[in-house]
Amino acid sequence: MRYLYLFFLPLWLFAEAHLFVLHRIDDSRHPYTNTSSKELIKYFKYMKSHGYKAVKLSTLIKMQKEGKNIDKIVVFTVDDSYKSFYKNGLPLFKKYNIPFTLFVYTKATTQKWGDFMNWEQVKDCAKYGELGVHSWAHPHLAKLSDKEIIEDTKKAVNAFKKYIGYVPKMYAYPYGEYDERVKKIINSFFPIIANQNPGAYAITSPKNNIDRIALTGTVDISKKLKIKVLNIKNLKIERDKNKITKISGYTKKPYVNIYITKLGWKGVKVKNGYFEYKPNFTLKKYRNRVIISYNYEMISKLILKEE
Numbered sequence: 001m002r003y004l005y006l007f008f009l010p011l012w013l014f015a016e017a018h019l020f021v022l023h024r025i026d027d028s029r030h031p032y033t034n035t036s037s038k039e040l041i042k043y044f045k046y047m048k049s050h051g052y053k054a055v056k057l058s059t060l061i062k063m064q065k066e067g068k069n070i071d072k073i074v075v076f077t078v079d080d081s082y083k084s085f086y087k088n089g090l091p092l093f094k095k096y097n098i099p100f101t102l103f104v105y106t107k108a109t110t111q112k113w114g115d116f117m118n119w120e121q122v123k124d125c126a127k128y129g130e131l132g133v134h135s136w137a138h139p140h141l142a143k144l145s146d147k148e149i150i151e152d153t154k155k156a157v158n159a160f161k162k163y164i165g166y167v168p169k170m171y172a173y174p175y176g177e178y179d180e181r182v183k184k185i186i187n188s189f190f191p192i193i194a195n196q197n198p199g200a201y202a203i204t205s206p207k208n209n210i211d212r213i214a215l216t217g218t219v220d221i222s223k224k225l226k227i228k229v230l231n232i233k234n235l236k237i238e239r240d241k242n243k244i245t246k247i248s249g250y251t252k253k254p255y256v257n258i259y260i261t262k263l264g265w266k267g268v269k270v271k272n273g274y275f276e277y278k279p280n281f282t283l284k285k286y287r288n289r290v291i292i293s294y295n296y297e298m299i300s301k302l303i304l305k306e307e
């Protein structure tokens with residue numbers, strides 16, 4: 001009998017929002033972190049004509065907390081507080097009335113480095129969007145000691161207190177890099193944390209580990225908006241130091257595709273609801289991604305090489 005109640009669950013409980021991360025706008029010197037204003041206008045127009053609504057990250061978290069429908073909700077986040085965003089991005093966000101969340105690289109902003117906004121420009125952005133913290137010195141957090149992570153974070157917090165007068169509740173990891181130790185420390189300062197793992201955001205997703213899809217170059221936004229969370233139970237990524245030995249989990253799909261950075265994709269059959277993949281692959285890069293997908297459903301994990 002109790003299964004009957006499933007029929008009364010509102011459909012929007014299965015709805016999912018999408019978060020994007022942008023860096024530079026119209027700065028072709030850096031193709032890997034750049035988005036052209038032409039592209040940006042394309043996204044805004046697609047969203048408008050297909051019924052998507054952009055909100056700030058804090059608004060999404062509030063909607064989630066209140067159990068509101070987050071279907072067709074999009075959040076644009078902007079990392080690093082580059083001057084090119086201020087100059088070329090902000091006017092477009094204003095024109096199309098799209099809110100955003102700007103994660104400030106506080107050392108670069110405080111010390112007025114050439115490519116970055118100063119605090120006055122950051123304040124200007126806060127009139128149309130909202131602010132989050134993107135560390136003090138933009139370090140590779142996982143390479144720091146606990147004490148060094150805390151020191152970097154306190155410097156960023158103090159800069160916000162001094163120049164803005166408050167400390168945001170949101171943080172984005174530099175380079176999207178973190179592990180469980182880093183996450184625990186950053187979470188003791190900030191309840192809301194954004195990573196840079198591609199994926200969607202469900203009503204049940206944790207607010208201290210929010211996936212964001214990076215937008216650079218030319219992107220088919222309609223495909224990114226189709227991404228959904230792939231539900232896998234008991235997902236395990238087993239390692240022997242820097243070798244990935246086994247990836248396993250439980251899913252209702254007939255097969256999954258598994259991606260590992262520098263190894264590529266592999267189709268893996270699901271037998272009796274269980275899949276197992278033994279790549280025995282030695283990590284080549286410091287920052288690696290494991291993506292498990294089925295059509296547009298996916299889950300991704302970041303694996304850092306031990307150095």
Ligand SMILES: [Zn+2]
Nearest residue numbers: 079080174175
């Ligand atoms: Zn950054």
